Amino acid sequence: MAGVSDGDAAASDSSTADDAERTNATMRGSKVVVDDVGKVYESDRQRVEALSGVRFTVNDGEFVCLVGPSGCGKTTLFRTIAGLEAPTSGEIRLDGEPVTGPGTDRGMVFQEYGLFPWRTVRENVAFGLEEQGVRGTERTDRIDEMLQLVGLTDFADAYPKELSGGMKQRVGIARALAVDPEILLADEPFGSVDAQTRDMLHQELLRIWSETEKTVLFVTHDVEEAVKLSDRVVVMAADPGRVREVVTVDLDRPRDRTEPAFGEYVDRVRRLIGE
Amino acid sequence: MSLETGATSGTGTSEAARPDEESDSVSTSSLADLDGTSFAYGAVGSLAFLALWQAAAMAVDRTYLLPSPVEVATAFVVELTAPTTFTVPFVGVAMPATRLTANLAQSLLHYLPGLVVGSVLGIALGVGMGWSGRLDDALTPVTRFLRPIPPLAWIVFAIVWIGIGHGGAAFIVGIGAFWINFYNAYAGVEGVETHLKEVAASLGVDDDLTMIRKVILPAATPSIATGIRTSIGQCWMIVVAAELFGAPGVGFQIINAAQNLATDVSVAYMAVISLVFLVSDGLFRRVERRVLAWRA
Numbered sequence: 006m007a008g009v010s011d012g013d014a015a016a017s018d019s020s021t022a023d024d025a026e027r028t029n030a031t032m033r034g035s036k037v038v039v040d041d042v043g044k045v046y047e048s049d050r051q052r053v054e055a056l057s058g059v060r061f062t063v064n065d066g067e068f069v070c071l072v073g074p075s076g077c078g079k080t081t082l083f084r085t086i087a088g089l090e091a092p093t094s095g096e097i098r099l100d101g102e103p104v105t106g107p108g109t110d111r112g113m114v115f116q117e118y119g120l121f122p123w124r125t126v127r128e129n130v131a132f133g134l135e136e137q138g139v140r141g142t143e144r145t146d147r148i149d150e151m152l153q154l155v156g157l158t159d160f161a162d163a164y165p166k167e168l169s170g171g172m173k174q175r176v177g178i179a180r181a182l183a184v185d186p187e188i189l190l191a192d193e194p195f196g197s198v199d200a201q202t203r204d205m206l207h208q209e210l211l212r213i214w215s216e217t218e219k220t221v222l223f224v225t226h227d228v229e230e231a232v233k234l235s236d237r238v239v240v241m242a243a244d245p246g247r248v249r250e251v252v253t254v255d256l257d258r259p260r261d262r263t264e265p266a267f268g269e270y271v272d273r274v275r276r277l278i279g280e
Numbered sequence: 281m282s283l284e285t286g287a288t289s290g291t292g293t294s295e296a297a298r299p300d301e302e303s304d305s306v307s308t309s310s311l312a313d314l315d316g317t318s319f320a321y322g323a324v325g326s327l328a329f330l331a332l333w334q335a336a337a338m339a340v341d342r343t344y345l346l347p348s349p350v351e352v353a354t355a356f357v358v359e360l361t362a363p364t365t366f367t368v369p370f371v372g373v374a375m376p377a378t379r380l381t382a383n384l385a386q387s388l389l390h391y392l393p394g395l396v397v398g399s400v401l402g403i404a405l406g407v408g409m410g411w412s413g414r415l416d417d418a419l420t421p422v423t424r425f426l427r428p429i430p431p432l433a434w435i436v437f438a439i440v441w442i443g444i445g446h447g448g449a450a451f452i453v454g455i456g457a458f459w460i461n462f463y464n465a466y467a468g469v470e471g472v473e474t475h476l477k478e479v480a481a482s483l484g485v486d487d488d489l490t491m492i493r494k495v496i497l498p499a500a501t502p503s504i505a506t507g508i509r510t511s512i513g514q515c516w517m518i519v520v521a522a523e524l525f526g527a528p529g530v531g532f533q534i535i536n537a538a539q540n541l542a543t544d545v546s547v548a549y550m551a552v553i554s555l556v557f558l559v560s561d562g563l564f565r566r567v568e569r570r571v572l573a574w575r576a
Contacts, residue, residue, distance in 0.1 A: 089478055107481040119475035123498045123574045132494075136484035166576040184483060 036188055036220045037063040037086065041095035044081055044246075054245035055081045056092070061239050061248055063188070068214055068221045070231035071239045074278055078246020083192045083224045087113055099187060109133060112181030114191040118173040120165040126152070126176050127161040133184035151179040154213055171202040178213065188220040195230070207233060211258060228278065232270045233260050240277045249277050347544035356380075356548040369446070384552060387529030390446040391519045394453025398515075399508055402458040406465025406507075407500070411492060423462070431456040432521050439525075449519065449527035456518040457511040464507025468500030502575055505568050512564055516557050530556075 044056040055078040063069045071079045084090045086097050088107040097104040099111065107113075120129050130148045139147065152158045155175040165173055174194055181189055195203045211234065214221055225231050231238045232254055242249040254270055261267060330349050337348030347355070359380040366377035366385050377385065409416045409423075431452050438448035472495065480495045497504075523531030530549050537545035 087478075087482065089481075106486075107478065109482070109484045111482060113479060113482040115475050115479070117473075117475055119473070119479040121476060121479075121495070121498070122576065123501070125574075132480070133483035136490070164574040166574065180479075180483070 043094035057245035073241030112186035390449035394450035398454030398457030402461030410469025468503025
């Protein structure tokens with residue numbers, strides 16, 4: 006039921022949960038531990054087991070993608086990690102602390118952007134800083150830094166309605182990162198943009214990831230996207246939602262979709278999903 | 281839309297030309313404002329309306345049955361220039377005024393307080409019920425039951441509690457403003473995207489007041505603004521109705537002049553209401569465009 010590791014990377018066996026055993030030198034310990042998480046939706050007429058016995062870890066600084074067929078509970082799992090929903094059983098730990106609700110330690114990026122339309126780009130990025138009480142030049146500097154990071158300095162005073170989908174999502178990323186979260190959680194963030202923009206955003210996200218050294222947990226249904234971006238791919242299965250296998254993508258970046266090795270990973274993940 | 285129907289039913293004398301006028305206003309509003317062609321059509325329609333009105337008035341031998349546009353314009357000028365004084369309530373200072381401005385000031389004395397207080401209370405309850413499921417559950421039966429009662433029906437309580445002066449009229453205007461703003465605020469708050477609240481929570485908003493102030497209210501502003509704008513118009517309808525019971529002001533002049541068979545003066549005061557509505561609505565739209573520049 007729990008994640009079974011892929012053959013060539015036994016060390017990433019997700020069933021070892023919060024164990025410290027790591028062979029990869031770049032990993033600095035567990036950031037997120039998903040510990041035997043179950044989620045059941047019960048109504049008068051039916052009982053849906055959205056998640057069952059889900060276990061895996063995300064290491065500090067790691068880029069992990071969650072993929073799976075629709076209905077495999079990946080969005081439910083995302084929302085549970087974000088603290089927007091409570092698990093029915095098990096728990097999520099962030100830096101060893103159980104997650105009990107949403108918080109600034111987890112920056113969120115949504116497919117539908119979730120920008121505040123009444124705020125300019127700058128004001129959107131400022132939102133979390135205002136809540137943290139960051140003021141004056143410290144706030145301005147931080148905003149400028151974030152806008153530079155996502156390449157939107159020239160659009161600081163534009164309203165969201167004036168931006169393209171790709172630009173909106175970059176604002177979303179800048180806003181989430183402004184408060185310096187421990188981890189960036191993204192739910193199909195590039196699902197609403199065209200393929201060309203998506204490729205560009207992938208490169209940007211990887212650059213931002215390596216510049217900020219953030220941990221990223223990225224939900225997608227796009228297998229190529231998952232293989233292109235992540236250190237490890239958590240492949241989920243449906244009915245009930247569970248981890249089928251965790252695949253370590255052992256490819257150098259930047260990754261090229263046309264490489265045979267890339268294709269092999271994609272095929273393997275697809276087979277696991279059952280596509 | 282409802283404003284237009286209300287206005288036309290008030291100016292019953294223009295019944296004959298009404299279909300023309302309405303189709304014209306619909307076509308101009310759906311086209312670009314600065315379209316020269318639609319402006320020309322608008323001018324033609326307006327002139328045709330006036331000509332038809334004038335012809336109909338000339339065909340009727342008794343003036344009070346249908347005063348002509350010229351007679352109405354004359355009466356308007358007379359009312360606008362005839363000197364009188366307006367005593368500012370509470371302060372008691374008599375200020376120089378004309379009959380028209382004095383009557384308008386009388387109307388504003390109950391229109392404005394009723395509009396402001398009714399709107400504020402309506403928005404507050406609408407936001408409260410839109411935000412809190414419990415408050416919503418508790419008060420929905422009450423609001424559903426009270427909502428269909430026309431504001432004017434409350435005149436009985438206006439009379440027995442307050443008396444039919446400015447206070448009573450303001451009370452009725454306030455009830456009208458209350459419901460319009462209540463429903464718009466409620467719908468606005470209910471319609472706030474869940475994502476926005478979740479994003480705000482992930483960015484550190486962890487109490488209701490901050491959430492309402494920084495997310496719910498700004499997100500609901502377009503809907504709230506629509507409520508305010510609608511009530512600005514609707515409350516003029518209510519003002520006139522309330523004044524028919526004896527509160528001083530423009531609406532009282534309409535019925536008072538008609539009782540003296542001076543229907544030209546009545547229509548002149550009808551025109552005053554229309555003009556005041558157009559001006560206040562235009563001003564509010566300007567403010568709205570500026571405040572809601574972010575809207576897609």
